[in-house]
Amino acid sequence: MFYWIMSNIFYFTGILLILYMLIVFTFYLFIFLVSALELRRRLGMETAQHEELLYSYDTKPVTILVPAFNEQMGIVQSVRSLLSMNYPEYEIVVINDGSKDMTLEVMIEQFSMEKIPLVIRKSLDTKEIKAVYRSRVYKHLYLVDKENGGKADALNAGINVSKFPYFCTLDGDSILERDAFLQVMKPIIDSNGEVIAVGGSVRIANGCKIERGEVVEVGLSRRPIVIMQVIEYLRAFLMGRIGLSKFNILLIVSGAFGIFHKDWVLKAGGYNRHTVGEDMELVVRLHRLLKDEKSTNRIEYIPDPVCWTEAPESIRVLQRQRSRWQRGLLETLFIHKGMLLNPRYKSVGLISLPYFLLIELLGAVVEFAGYVIIIMGITFSLISWKMAILLFCLSLLYGSFLSMCGVLLEEWSLRRYPKVKDIVKLFFMALSETFWYRPMTTYFRVQGLLQSLTKKHQWGDMERKGVSS
Template identity: 65%
Template sequence: MNTVSDLWHQFIVISSSVIFIYMSVVIIFYSVLLITSIFQLRREYQLDDEEPYEEILQVSYSKPVSILVPAYNEGVGIYSSVRSLLSIEYPEYEVVVINDGSKDNTLEKLIERFNLVKTNHVIQKKLETKEVKAIYRSTIYEHLIVVDKENGGKADALNVGINVSRYPYFCSMDGDSILERDAFIKVMKPIIESDGEVIASGGSVRIANGCKIESGEIVSVGLPSKPLVVMQIIEYLRAFLMGRIGLSKHNLLLIVSGAFGVFSKQWVIEAGGYSHTVGEDMELVVRLHRLIKERKEDKRIVYVADPVCWTEAPESLTFLRRQRNRWHRGLFDSLWTHRKLMFNPKYGSIGLVSMPYFFFIEFLGPVVELFGYLIIGTSTFLGGIYIEFAILLFLLSILYGSVFSMTAVLLEEWSLRKFPKVTDILRLFLYSLTETLWYRPLTVMWRCEGILHMLRRKQGWGEMIRKGVSNE
């Protein structure tokens, strides 16, 4: 008869083996993504050098775009964000700011700074939304429109923006973001050159904390002093440069960041617009992929590494925890809503690769990791043969976390070089070495907490306090 000790030993051995196999599969998958990203990023970088963007600047060649900026209590940074958009390099565009019932001075600041006046603007209500109170137009900038509406959430604000906008393509942006002047030319290039094949294009999102920004423009790129924010910078580099490039290469991308993405308005309207979920940006992309497959159309959704949108990152554990909790709930919402795609050959690689990847690796990954940390701690405490399991799992977690993050930092320096100071690259590299020791376990716990909140059907975004990314 097995003793408690024998059963515990079997449990540790089986659990460690399962976690080892799982993490090995994940590491192999990420390694394939990394190799794909290296070749793709370098190829695109060299092409960009050889093929400048002058042709896109010609009105006859480009496609007009509506830039939608949903804003809720963004009074601190809204002026700088809009200023940056009004000075971008692109032939024909309009900026539509949607004030989603803000309780602060967001609307008042816009009216004052941009000399807004009410206008009679005809709205083609193709998507159902909350009531629009008023529409303003700037007397200084003809291409700036501000919509004041009842509070309905980010998805509702974006749907209002789609109804109000005039142009066939729209870009969704966060109200606290700063766009590089040439970012729009770069993110629109695959759409323009594909002749309708590409229906959505997303750019990179980087963290503005620590950068010097004046009058809505990036003056110099730098690192913040807070380790928590530096780790988020590394995390963003890894997610965008390693993950999204690899997925985009094979049309497997299920996320176009809500902070910076361009979409075909016609396709989004036919898909039903943005839905009222926690992760409305991912849910829309999954729905677009679903529509493409069901119509048997040859359309693509791509990611472009170089165009950069700079945004403010949480600087406290409290707000970062809320953000990651919300992101994970949003991930599950999208996966659950479109669960019929999972392993469904009708939806091709989206059903057979993308959906399983996001469920088994992105969604369930934190649960497996947390269990691995518990096994490591327990094995270390028990000593003996369990130490071997602890060391093995710890080495795997370092490879899974820190090594891939260090590679992303090197990939940034090798290709895009957004950080001009060598000391900044060294700091990023050294911080990435510590990821497995403190930052990754924190994010794992927060994401697992998101799963618990999801099971308890907790809704909402959670309050986020903005400091503002620049001086006005």
């Protein structure tokens, strides 16, 4: 009797999993086609010369905010890359959020910084700012030293210090390409301010050759775990974000590289200091504000500007990162649960939020259940081999096939990886995703959900080797 009950439970659960994966795969396939067409449209358009924006009166000055917590290994390279940016007017504000390493001392020494008196308008509430420094050599480079309050608190402090109408957020271990700001500001300039936030592409710097804060040769790391993250980023940015941006339902502008209109962010209340997913939560809150005010302003993603960042090279650090991301997603969806399926918020409430709930959040639970059913079902003969094979084939489509599509979009459009062997390696590593990498990260994501009620809000340290290594 018990065996019969368990067999039926596994059978009907398997049927539900098959239906779920078919629906999700169909949705992703649609997003892939939309992204491919959008990329083709962008490639077919006659792009304006970026140099023209250097001398245009419409080009807006930008404040670059670099929150830093224990970033002594990569902060100098990141700041050097920013000092050589091809943009007419900008300032750099590095916010040292109570680092326990030598981040503050390294910045002061490397860039000849001295304390300055500065009246700070406290538009957003933050932890105490101890001092503000300015470089004697680079007059547009500032350093804010403050008590530890988390990344969101550091960004809010940077917004208070900033003096320009737009600000860009950039991780302390990241490197921008020289024309990145000309590219990322172009939608804002072309729309005459209708676009209030823009996200650019984030790529993995591990394996690249970097000199004096600039990527001089793009390459791949030898570590399989890093290569899989490269593939993940291609899939997330070139497939997911282009498709969602097309319909103005993009809910994530990466904290590693995004640009915002300061007045809109201040009106929304700044970054939420009580969530580990502050970047996504802010974007959802901006969408909410736009819909409440019946505004036609947009939030966009464009693939052209690229920011290179360091990825985890160990399973332990990757586990912490993915667990934190999943907790941030859960917190954001809970905070804005009133928008879910609410017609007042149109496509954001009816399409985008359900997508992130049912696919990005609960998808981890469904995938984990699928692995359990396949393994236990075969081991104890609770499901048929036909069902097990069907579930496995759908897992290949859901994981490896879609990741290979992301690699194909990269090769078709941006072509950041010039070596043929790198593209071949990415393609075949994507094929292996279902067999080891996806089950591992699925477990990390489920773990993040289980920890969400007990985990404190924190930066989530990542062991740095420095992007120049």
